[in-house]
Amino acid sequence: MNLYHALYEYRRHIFMGESTAARAWLWVDAICINQNDQAEKSIQVPRMSEIYGKCERVLAWLGPIDNEDDSQVCKLAEKLAYFSSSVKQEDAEDNQITAFMELGKSDVKAAAEVEWVRNALRSIGHRPWFRRIWILQEAVLAQTQPVLLCGPYELGYDIFFKTWVLMLDPSEDGQLLYSFMAENPVRFKAIEFEYKSILRRRSVTDQEQKKGLVFQHKQCAIDILELLNEATELEATVPHDRLYALIGLLACDLLPQALQPDYTKSFERLCYEFVAFILEQTKDVRVLNLGTVGCFKGVPSWTPDLRENWMAKANLAPSFGCYFHISPSGSTLTLPAIILGQCVSVSRPIVPDPGSGGVLMSAFLQFDESIIVPAAAIRGVTRMSVMTEWLKCHFARIYTNTQLGQNPSIIQRILLAYTCMVHNQPISSLGTKYGTAEQLQGAFGMVTDPIMQKALVGCSNFVLQDGTGGMLLHDTNVAAIRDMICVFQGLSTPFLVRANDAGTDWSVIGQVSKWETDGAYLPEEVLESYHHSFEEYHLGKEAEHNVRMLDLR
Numbered sequence: 001m002n003l004y005h006a007l008y009e010y011r012r013h014i015f016m017g018e019s020t021a022a023r024a025w026l027w028v029d030a031i032c033i034n035q036n037d038q039a040e041k042s043i044q045v046p047r048m049s050e051i052y053g054k055c056e057r058v059l060a061w062l063g064p065i066d067n068e069d070d071s072q073v074c075k076l077a078e079k080l081a082y083f084s085s086s087v088k089q090e091d092a093e094d095n096q097i098t099a100f101m102e103l104g105k106s107d108v109k110a111a112a113e114v115e116w117v118r119n120a121l122r123s124i125g126h127r128p129w130f131r132r133i134w135i136l137q138e139a140v141l142a143q144t145q146p147v148l149l150c151g152p153y154e155l156g157y158d159i160f161f162k163t164w165v166l167m168l169d170p171s172e173d174g175q176l177l178y179s180f181m182a183e184n185p186v187r188f189k190a191i192e193f194e195y196k197s198i199l200r201r202r203s204v205t206d207q208e209q210k211k212g213l214v215f216q217h218k219q220c221a222i223d224i225l226e227l228l229n230e231a232t233e234l235e236a237t238v239p240h241d242r243l244y245a246l247i248g249l250l251a252c253d254l255l256p257q258a259l260q261p262d263y264t265k266s267f268e269r270l271c272y273e274f275v276a277f278i279l280e281q282t283k284d285v286r287v288l289n290l291g292t293v294g295c296f297k298g299v300p301s302w303t304p305d306l307r308e309n310w311m312a313k314a315n316l317a318p319s320f321g322c323y324f325h326i327s328p329s330g331s332t333l334t335l336p337a338i339i340l341g342q343c344v345s346v347s348r349p350i351v352p353d354p355g356s357g358g359v360l361m362s363a364f365l366q367f368d369e370s371i372i373v374p375a376a377a378i379r380g381v382t383r384m385s386v387m388t389e390w391l392k393c394h395f396a397r398i399y400t401n402t403q404l405g406q407n408p409s410i411i412q413r414i415l416l417a418y419t420c421m422v423h424n425q426p427i428s429s430l431g432t433k434y435g436t437a438e439q440l441q442g443a444f445g446m447v448t449d450p451i452m453q454k455a456l457v458g459c460s461n462f463v464l465q466d467g468t469g470g471m472l473l474h475d476t477n478v479a480a481i482r483d484m485i486c487v488f489q490g491l492s493t494p495f496l497v498r499a500n501d502a503g504t505d506w507s508v509i510g511q512v513s514k515w516e517t518d519g520a521y522l523p524e525e526v527l528e529s530y531h532h533s534f535e536e537y538h539l540g541k542e543a544e545h546n547v548r549m550l551d552l553r
Contacts, residue, residue, distance in 0.1 A: 038263035049248025065151035221281035341464030378467030
């Protein structure tokens, strides 16, 4: 049905004003490629970039519109056309949009129009088209700027994104940053900028490319790594397309074997071969942070799941040469590591109640006994102190650390609301000493929200021998007593590893986050001290931190 609507509008836009005999070639991947034939897809997918690159016009179909939304989309199209109709000079469109917003601050009628445009932008920007990874080729490889087609209305491509950025700044409308980024279609534009950057580098290195496939394969590895880094929020129905949708943006006379589409291959095998190729070509272990590790069973435990993307983040200083080794069989990755601690108490991931979707109160009490109480006892502090750190770690993803630091009453209210929830007490029993009724009810609403409850205890947590608390960053594995937390050279996220029975090699259980840090990544000053220790180790000097080589299988 969606294809029917798209073809109906395409016909109207392409042939408007033409004779009834007018014709045009259309290519529709859902029809022209047998989606159920994995072998055919493996052959046809690499050809898609050539098709998009040669087409005269790209109409990006955002979907049909309901009758009640028709006037809204129509007016948005008119407003975007007005913004882009200015004299073509630098910043002209920006000035038009800014002037429109400023007028809304002094005129009631204009303010209503500004808010109406913002709502229309949100409505359009949340459509699935902006999250599909395959749209990158449609938009990036087209000879001319694509036209966004929503129902019967055309929306200018660049002006839509520019208006979104200027009019939906989260600092302007008080929107929480995490929800803004999760729903922001502008993330899609980042990969277009990265692609253009790659094109500029290619023009500089044209002479180098004449050196042959060895250089081209290395450049392919570098380019695909950077593209994957930018495509973290985009979605694919078939997991293989996390990688294959990007290969059309590469310039390589003959794709390396690891990048050649093969839909008959298991996804875990695809991830392993891809990561091994990147390690071989770039010597960059940051590729391990492109997905959660420890999830696959049929390949080495250090293989990242590319469906669960991470933004690879470098240490502050360049790494010290090639400091890792892959065994001839390809199964063992040897890396220098600094052990941060050993688990002395752990909790299992809590599964929400299937009926309510929330977490049972008995599960929170069990979590308290296995994590909060041991951490407090080791540190010699109160349970409330440990709980405050634990809650701050999670709610810093909703607020910011700056907000929580400037207004400690936020976490205090959340802690009190959590206590009331666990002990089945009404939030009204707190009175107004710790905030208004609305503030306390808001805090109670957050801690009783099923999504937040799953974030709090849905992953395995642990306590280290010094009382430090932390958690695994995915819910598929469970920490165990005697597991080690370590940081590897070149990576900014700590890993949980487990020794085999003989103690000669280790399995990766997953990436972890310590409660005391802001997010998954270690603070830059801490990473810098670790980096210095790694350098001293390679130079044979005494280092501040104890460095050892770990064999990961």
